[in-house]
Amino acid sequence: MTIMKRFVFFVLLTALLPVNARGAEPKRADPRTMTFASLKFEVPKSQRAVLSNGMIVHMIPDRELPLVSMTAYVNVGSIYEPADKVGLAGLTGAVMRSGGTQELTPEQLDGELEFMASSVESSIGAEMGNVSLSCLTRNLPRTLELFSQVLRTPAFREDRVELAKKRTIEALRRQNDDSKEIADREFQKALYPNHPLGRVPTIATVTAITRADLVAFHDRYCHPNNVVLAVAGDFDPKEMIALLEKVFAGWKRETVDFPAVPEPAQEVKPAVLEAQKDVNQTAIRMGHLGIDKSNPDLYAIRVMDYILGGGFTSRLMTEVRSNEGLAYNVYAAFDVGRRFIGTFEAQTETKSETTARAIGLMRDIIAGMTKAQVSDQELTLAKDAIINSFIFGFARADVVVNQRARVEFFGYPDGYLENYRANIAKVTRDDVLRVARTYLHPDAMVTVVVGDEKKFDRPLSIFGPVREIKLENNNGKGGK
Incomplete structure (x- = not known):
């Protein structure tokens, strides 16, 4: 077939094709008339276990990345502080991590975690304390040991306690710099008068706190039967339970003596x-x-x-x-x-x-x-x-x-x-x-x-x- 005949044949063939096949835009859907199948979603469940010492564990394996994260939720909070030592819970939560452990100085703890690219952090809020961990899967055994030490046996070294108190006091000296922070603080105080939820630290209450107070506050509430643990990442559930049982083997359950906290006053005057x-x-x-x-x-x-x-x-x-x-x-x-x-x-x-x-x-x-x-x-x-x-x-x-x-x-x-x-x-x-x-x-x-x-x-x-x-x-x- 000559070139001319091929060209004529192509033109005739193209003319016989449907419009869409010739490159014309297809008819666009009208979003006002589009329908979709009902969205079906089930909330994922966790695997729940209870360790021999009473610690509750929730687990969800995720093998996508070689990472593990863990958070221990401790039933503790500033609502249990003495009125003359407001700020005790926050200081305890901070120095649990910054003050080192009974096995490691703060510098040694920081060095090990940094070398492994691992993280262990701690804090205590109004109604809950937590200690968290994140690490590469291969570093989980050692990072978990350090996590356990921060949770169970923090050292509360005197110099770190004093440093945390100074930082808190300095923050209190600047607490009236920001209008929004003032408004938030005073609003909370006004709605919870004479109640732990309405108390705020002062320089006087923080100054009165001692290392012994931090130790006693930790020892009163940090027990395995007062903890719920959340674990996610690259692990086998059976192996994780075995590892947790091993790491926390010496941590025994204790009866937790919670102070009575009154209900807030129901009537707050305008x-x-x-x-x-x-x-x-x-x-x-x-x-x-x-x-x-x-x-x-x-x-x-x-x-x-x-x-x-x-x-x-x-x-x-x-x-x-x-x-x-x-x-x-x-x-x-x-x-x-x-x-x-x-x-x-x-x-x-x-x-x-x-x-x-x-x-x-x-x-x-x-x-x-x-x-x-x-x-x-x-x-x-x-x-x-x-x-x-x-x-x-x-x-x-x-x-x-x-x-x-x-x-x-x-x-x-x-x-x-x-x-x-x-x-x-x-x-x-x-x-x-x-x-x-x-x-x-x-x-x-x-x-x-x-x-x-x-x-x-x-x-x-x-x-x-x-x-x-x-x-x-x-x-x-x-x-x-």
Whole structure:
């Protein structure tokens, strides 16, 4: 076939082909009419075991990378501190790691971990302490031994205790530098008066703490039957249990004597608290006590949270930021208590000249939640966002196993994670209005304002009697 004939044949063949085969764009799908199969997701489970000494272990193997991570959750916290030694728990948690162990000096411990590219860290918060480990699989046996020493036999060397105290005291001297930190601190104190959750360290209480106090605090609570361990990474579960039994073989269970901690006062009177600070931006916190984890309305409250102040489409964000331009960020939610009743808090920062305007608008929006049902669109958007984002909390094995460990540590009910999405999906507009009217108290809020009152657009007294907060608790005289 000549070249000319081949060309004519090709042209005729092309003309007979379907349009799509000739390179034309296929018909585009209309996203408004597209349908998808229902998303099916099961919350991953961990393997649970109990060591012979009573330590509870949750494990999820993950062989993708030659890494192992581990976290020991210890039932301890600042809620158990003596009132005259506030700061003891935080110091104990820090010096457990920084103070070396009975077998190794701090320098030796640092050197070994650095050589293996391993990490061991420790801390104690309000209601929980933890010691964590991360390492390459090949270095797990030795890193686990060091982890065990930090958890079981910290040395609390005197020089490291003094160094930690000095650092804490220096931080206390600077604690009034940041308006947002002041607002957070004073808001917590106002909602939990005369309660361990409302106490904060002072120079006086930290100065009073001794090495013997740290040793006694550790020895009182750090026992294997008071620990939940989460393990994820490159390991065989049977081999891991055998290794844990070997490393913790000499650690015996003990009865833990927990001090009595009273329930927080249920009634907190509304108040307007002002801390004068010469800054251009005002920090605002407002709210009241909320709920604990056992509350059956938890799921409806979560949906309400999202609609009120939980995202870029929330009412607070739409009005305060987008429509009025009063703040870059604004947020509101119930912080659900795990051992005690939690809080409801709305917060923002705004320029001094719009302080009263921002406070008034936020109060109106919160009150508006109690007056009428949310729209179908708001409800659907909130539930879809919560349900769909829930999955991303289980993207990695270490995240999943820690979720499982914390659920047991804090005593959440069986099936809490498995039923979470279904419980959110059940929430109705009636539910949201009901919980808003039951749990939101816009006329009984504590409002904390930190800023320069000389620049405020209106006096704070329009919101009620104002009580001044004296920022003098960083001068070494103590105070609650």
